[in-house]
Amino acid sequence: MANNKTAVVLLNLGGPDSLDAVQSFLFNLFCDPDIFKIPIGQKLFAKLISSLRSKKVREEYKLIGGNSPINYWTEIQREKLQKKLKSHSDDIFVFTAMRYWNPLIKDVANEIQKGNFKKVILLPLYPHYSITTTGSSFNEWFRYYYVNKDVLKIHNYHTNKKYIEAINARIDESLELFDDQIKKDVQLVFSAHGTPISLVKKGDPYSHQIKETINAVMKARNYSHEFNICFQSKVGPMKWLEPSTDKMIEKLATENKKHLLVIPISFVSDHVETLYELNIEYRHIAEKSGIENYIVMNGLNDSDIFVDALYELVMNELK
Structure with missing residues (x-):
């Protein structure tokens, strides 16, 4: 039986899911070599800066409910896209992979590696390409994903x-x-x-x-x-x-x-x-x-029209 399984990976920033997670989230951010290029001692730098900044950032998160809603909205976008793609094929599975918080890109890459997928589509939830967002997520993906399979990268869709x-x-x-x-x-x-x-x-x-x-x-x-x-x-x-x-x-x-x-x-x-x-x-x-x-203005969040855009992007890659 032919394997037509496709993994669609929604790449996003991620955000702390509690006030206690703020410092760890910041540490992961400041460890990113695509944003902070520190040839020696990057982890030490990240530990110091995240420690210095965490008190102020905690206060900001406290004022918006104690965590980042980016995780909640990304999961809704993932569910809606999965449902829409299922109407086309039962062989397409949508994952979320976050750059600085759970589920981390490295963990999702390892999971997909074991999942015997014929094709992987990396779909950033950044419509505009920057090395600091999409570029960083792509680089992180290929640090952990070794399988010699088709990996299709959607770089941008800012005028879709x-x-x-x-x-x-x-x-x-x-x-x-x-x-x-x-x-x-x-x-x-x-x-x-x-x-x-x-x-x-x-x-x-x-x-x-x-x-x-x-x-x-x-x-x-x-x-x-x-x-x-x-x-x-x-x-x-x-x-x-x-x-x-x-x-x-x-x-x-x-x-x-x-x-x-x-x-x-x-x-x-x-x-x-x-x-x-x-x-x-x-x-x-x-x-x-x-x-x-x-x-x-509210973010696109649960916008069905935005999910239609993501669906269109995936279908274009599958063609």
Whole structure:
């Protein structure tokens, strides 16, 4: 009997599932050689930095419920995709593999290695390619996966029509939260996770792909509103992509643009950077600056349209 078994692996960041897991999660993050290139003593560096940062980060997670919802939403996306693929074939199995928390990529790679799959499709839950996200996950996968079988890598899907449609559906839902008389005056503020400028200079395509996504979103909605692009989550002293989201909020306030819909654009599920950074930390900045309406769009989370995009990507690879 022919073996047609296919493993679809949803690659994601992962997040601490309790406050006690925060320091270990940070340790795993700072051990990543694709983000922090430290030739000697990386584990020592990771131990020190994770210890120093864990108290502050614990407080952030405490304010959003004590854990990362990225694990919850990723599992829902996995279940929905599995159900959709089952209607096509009983030989396709969907797994989740996280870069910095359980289920870890190395454990899932080992499980799939033993599972006698004919084909493996790596599908990152990062629509935009960066060495710090998709690249790091691919590299980690091949540290542990040795089987000489087809491994298909989906590098990016930042202009996929279903993905763009999913974002626009969420934008439309969010616009309904504004009073009718101000809807047309709402500023769309697209906030993407930043990266150091040095990465851009090395050819990392992430920032260009973010702009291509935003252009596709706005084109699909016939440029319904004024829009802005900015970047969040800067760490360390290096120069990062600009303008920063906090500075953008302050700038719009000085221009008397007081109604903001903040759209997290490089995330497909809510986590600490949307629920804490955008919704709590930057909300304080907005209120202090005189912004009258400040709404943060929900992540794609359980969006059926987004799952349709993932289904389409898998089916394209199977063809």
